[in-house]
Amino acid sequence: MSRRDVRGSATWDLVEEYFRRLHEPVMGRPHKLLEPSCSADGSRIAVTGLVYDELAGLPRQACFLVDGTDLRPLTGPSGSSRQPRFSPDGTTVAFLSDRMEAGRFQLYLLRTGQLGEAEATPAVPAGTVEYCSWSPDGTKVLLGVAGLGADLAGGQGSGTTRRPKEELPDWHPRVEIGVTEESWRSLWIHDLAAGTTTRLSPEGLNIWEAVWLGPDAVVAVTSPAPDEGAWYTAVLSRLGLDGAVTELARSEVQLGWPAASPSGGRLAVVEAVCSDRWVVAGDLLVSAPGAAFERVDTGGVDVTATQWIDADRLGILGIRGMETVAAVYDAVTGKMTELWSSTDTSCGTRYPEAAWSADGRVVLVEEGYSVSQRVVVLGEERVELAGIEHSGTEYVLSVAGKAETVTWSAPDGLRIEGILCLPAGDGPFPLVVNIHGGPVWGYRNLWSMSSPWIPLLVAQGYAVLNPNPRGSSGRGQDFARLVFGEMGGEDTADFTSALDALVERGIVDPTRVGLIGGSYGGYMSSWLVTQDQRWAAAVPVSPVTDWYSQHFTSNIPYFDALFLDGNPEVPGDKFHSRSPVAHASKARTPCLNIAGALDRCTPPTQAQEFHQALLEHGVESQLAIYPQEGHGVRAFPALIDFSTRVVDWFQKHMPARG
Numbered sequence: 248m249s250r251r252d253v254r255g256s257a258t259w260d261l262v263e264e265y266f267r268r269l270h271e272p273v274m275g276r277p278h279k280l281l282e283p284s285c286s287a288d289g290s291r292i293a294v295t296g297l298v299y300d301e302l303a304g305l306p307r308q309a310c311f312l313v314d315g316t317d318l319r320p321l322t323g324p325s326g327s328s329r330q331p332r333f334s335p336d337g338t339t340v341a342f343l344s345d346r347m348e349a350g351r352f353q354l355y356l357l358r359t360g361q362l363g364e365a366e367a368t369p370a371v372p373a374g375t376v377e378y379c380s381w382s383p384d385g386t387k388v389l390l391g392v393a394g395l396g397a398d399l400a401g402g403q404g405s406g407t408t409r410r411p412k413e414e415l416p417d418w419h420p421r422v423e424i425g426v427t428e429e430s431w432r433s434l435w436i437h438d439l440a441a442g443t444t445t446r447l448s449p450e451g452l453n454i455w456e457a458v459w460l461g462p463d464a465v466v467a468v469t470s471p472a473p474d475e476g477a478w479y480t481a482v483l484s485r486l487g488l489d490g491a492v493t494e495l496a497r498s499e500v501q502l503g504w505p506a507a508s509p510s511g512g513r514l515a516v517v518e519a520v521c522s523d524r525w526v527v528a529g530d531l532l533v534s535a536p537g538a539a540f541e542r543v544d545t546g547g548v549d550v551t552a553t554q555w556i557d558a559d560r561l562g563i564l565g566i567r568g569m570e571t572v573a574a575v576y577d578a579v580t581g582k583m584t585e586l587w588s589s590t591d592t593s594c595g596t597r598y599p600e601a602a603w604s605a606d607g608r609v610v611l612v613e614e615g616y617s618v619s620q621r622v623v624v625l626g627e628e629r630v631e632l633a634g635i636e637h638s639g640t641e642y643v644l645s646v647a648g649k650a651e652t653v654t655w656s657a658p659d660g661l662r663i664e665g666i667l668c669l670p671a672g673d674g675p676f677p678l679v680v681n682i683h684g685g686p687v688w689g690y691r692n693l694w695s696m697s698s699p700w701i702p703l704l705v706a707q708g709y710a711v712l713n714p715n716p717r718g719s720s721g722r723g724q725d726f727a728r729l730v731f732g733e734m735g736g737e738d739t740a741d742f743t744s745a746l747d748a749l750v751e752r753g754i755v756d757p758t759r760v761g762l763i764g765g766s767y768g769g770y771m772s773s774w775l776v777t778q779d780q781r782w783a784a785a786v787p788v789s790p791v792t793d794w795y796s797q798h799f800t801s802n803i804p805y806f807d808a809l810f811l812d813g814n815p816e817v818p819g820d821k822f823h824s825r826s827p828v829a830h831a832s833k834a835r836t837p838c839l840n841i842a843g844a845l846d847r848c849t850p851p852t853q854a855q856e857f858h859q860a861l862l863e864h865g866v867e868s869q870l871a872i873y874p875q876e877g878h879g880v881r882a883f884p885a886l887i888d889f890s891t892r893v894v895d896w897f898q899k900h901m902p903a904r905g
C-alpha cells in the first residue's frame with residue numbers, strides 16, 4: 248500500500264468502525280433532523296430527516312411527520328424530499344423533491360391524512376426550487392428557483408446547482424463566460440386552483456430569499472446581479488403580484504430572514520455583518536403598518552430566525568454568547584418574552600431555526616454535545632417528542648467525553664469564549680484547536696459539535712477547543728465587526744491566548760497543540776502556523792492561503808475585498824501582508840492541507856499554494872484534494888479517508904497515547 252492510499256490501514260479500520268457503529272443502527276431511517284415545521288394550530292409537526300441507506304455518498308433527505316415519539320415517513324425513498332410546509336388550514340403539506348430528476352427539486356403537494364402519492368405540480372422550467380412558502384390565504388405557493396448552474400454558497404457546499412448533462416467530447420475545454428441565464432435566481436407562484444406555475448420576478452432582478460407579504464405581494468432580498476458577490480449589497484424589495492417592484496430598505500451591511508405578518512402589515516428583517524450567504528445573525532428591524540423600520544432591543548440576542556405568530560407577535564430565535572434563545576416579541580407593547588434559553592443545548596444547522604404555532608409555542612430540534620437530537624415543543628410546558636436515540640448515539644456518547652464552556656482573556660483584555668471537549672481522565676491533554684469558518688459565525692453546543700470527527704479525536708485522547716474569537720456572532724454587531732478589515736490581525740491572538748490560558752490551567756500539554764479549521768478556519772490555521780511556532784501539527788481544510796489569488800479565482804471576490812478592506816492591486820496591501828503564503832518561511836509546523844476539487848468558494852489551488860510554499864521552506868506538508876468534494880469533505884467514503892488522515896496526522900506529530 249502506498250503512503251498516499253490509507254485504505255485498509257489500522258486507523259482507516261478504526262474510523263470506518265466508528266462511522267459504522269454510529270450509522271448502522273439507523274440505516275434507512277433518519278440519523279439527523281432539520282427544518283422543523285408545524286401547522287398553525289400546532290397539532291401537526293413535520294421535519295426533514297437525513298437518511299443513509301448505506302455508508303456511501305451523501306444522505307438522502309426525506310420528510311417525516313412527528314407522531315408522538317415516532318417519526319412517520321411522509322415521502323418515499325426515491326430521490327430526496329425536503330422542507331415540508333403545512334398549508335394555513337393544515338390540510339396539505341407542500342414539499343420539494345428531486346424524485347423525477349436528481350438534483351432538480353420541484354414542488355409536490357400532499358393532502359394530510361390521505362393515502363397515496365403526492366401530487367407533482369408543473370415543473371419550473373430550467374430551474375431547481377430552493378425554498379417554498381404558502382400564501383397566507385392558502386391559495387398559492389411561492390417558489391424560490393435557482394437556475395441550473397447557479398452558484399451555491401459556501402455553506403451549501405459551494406459548486407453550482409446541477410447542470411443538465413452536455414454531450415461534449417473528452418477533449419472539450421471547460422468554458423466560463425461569466426454570468427449566463429442559468430446563473431439567476433427567480434420567484435415563481437404555483438396557483439392551486441388553476442394548477443399553474445408562473446414566474447413572478449422580472450428579468451434582471453436576482454432573488455436570494457423571499458416570503459409572502461400579505462396575499463398580494465412578496466418581500467425579498469434582491470440584487471441586480473446573480474453572482475454570489477452581489478449578495479453582500481442586496482436590498483429588501485417588495486414585489487407585487489401585479490409586477491411592481493419597490494425598494495423597502497437597504498443597509499451598509501447585509502440583510503436576511505425577511506418575515507411578514509399574515510396580513511402583510513408588519514415586517515421584520517435581520518441586519519447583520521455577514522461573511523456568508525445564509526449565515527445571518529444580527530439586529531432585528533421591525534416595521535409597523537405604513538411606518539419605517541425600527542431596531543428592536545433583543546436583550547443581547549443576535550437574531551437567526553423569525554416568524555410572525557399573528558398580526559402583532561413575532562417569534563424569535565437567536566444566540567447570545569454561548570446561549571441559544573427562543574423568545575416572542577410583542578410589536579404593540581415592545582416587550583420581549585423569553586420562552587427558553589440554554590447553553591447545554593441548541594438547535595438548527597448553520598444557526599438556530601424553529602417553527603411557531605399560532606398560540607405562541609415554538610417547535611425545535613434540540614441537541615447538545617451530550618444530548619442526541621429530539622423534537623421539542625416549548626410553551627407554558629415543555630413537551631418532548633420523537634428523537635434520534637439509538638445504540639449508535641449511545642456509542643458516541645460513551646467515547647465523546649464532555650463539553651464545557653471556557654473563557655479567557657486576549658492580550659488586549661477582550662474576553663473570548665469557547666467550547667472545550669475533554670476526554671475522560673486527567674490532563675494535561677494534547678489539544679486540537681478547531682477554528683470555525685465565516686469569520687462571522689459561532690460555535691454553540693451541538694451534537695458532536697456538528698463534526699463527527701470531534702468525538703473521534705476526543706475518543707483518541709485529544710481535547711478539542713472550539714473558540715469563538717472576535718468576529719464571531721452571538722455577541723452583537725460591534726463584536727462581529729472587530730474582524731472587519733482585520734482578518735489575521737487582532738483575532739490571531741485570540742487563539743494563541745487560548746493556548747496560554749489552557750496550559751496555565753494545567754489542562755493542556757504545551758508540546759502537543761495542533762490546529763484544524765475549515766474555510767476561514769482553514770485560513771486561520773495556515774496563518775497561525777506562520778505567526779507562532781508552538782503548533783505541533785495543523786490541518787487547514789478548504790483554506791485561503793493567498794488572498795491575492797483567492798480574489799481572482801474564487802466566486803466570492805467581493806467578500807475578501809470587503810472583509811480585508813483592501814485592494815489586491817496595491818503592493819503591500821493586506822491582500823499580501825495577511826496571506827499565509829507570504830509568511831511561509833516562518834512556519835515550522837507540519838501541515839496536512841485539504842481541499843475539494845469542486846470548491847468555487849475557496850478553490851483547491853489555495854491549499855496547493857501553501858503546500859508548495861511549505862515544501863520550498865523545508866516544512867513537512869501533505870496535500871489531499873478530493874475530486875468529488877466542494878467546500879469541505881462531506882460524502883462517504885471521502886469522509887472516512889479525511890478523518891483517517893486527520894487522526895494519523897495528529898497521532899504522528901502530537902501523539903495522544905502511547
Ligand SMILES: CSCC[C@H](NC=O)C(=O)N[C@@H](Cc1ccccc1)C(=O)O
Nearest residue numbers: 401402522523597684685688766767791
Ligand atoms: C476565507 S474565504 C471565505 C470563507 C467563507 N466566508 C465567506 O464567504 C467561510 O468561511 N465560510 C464558512 C461559513 C459557514 C459557517 C458555518 C456554517 C456554514 C457555513 C464555511 O464554509 O465554513
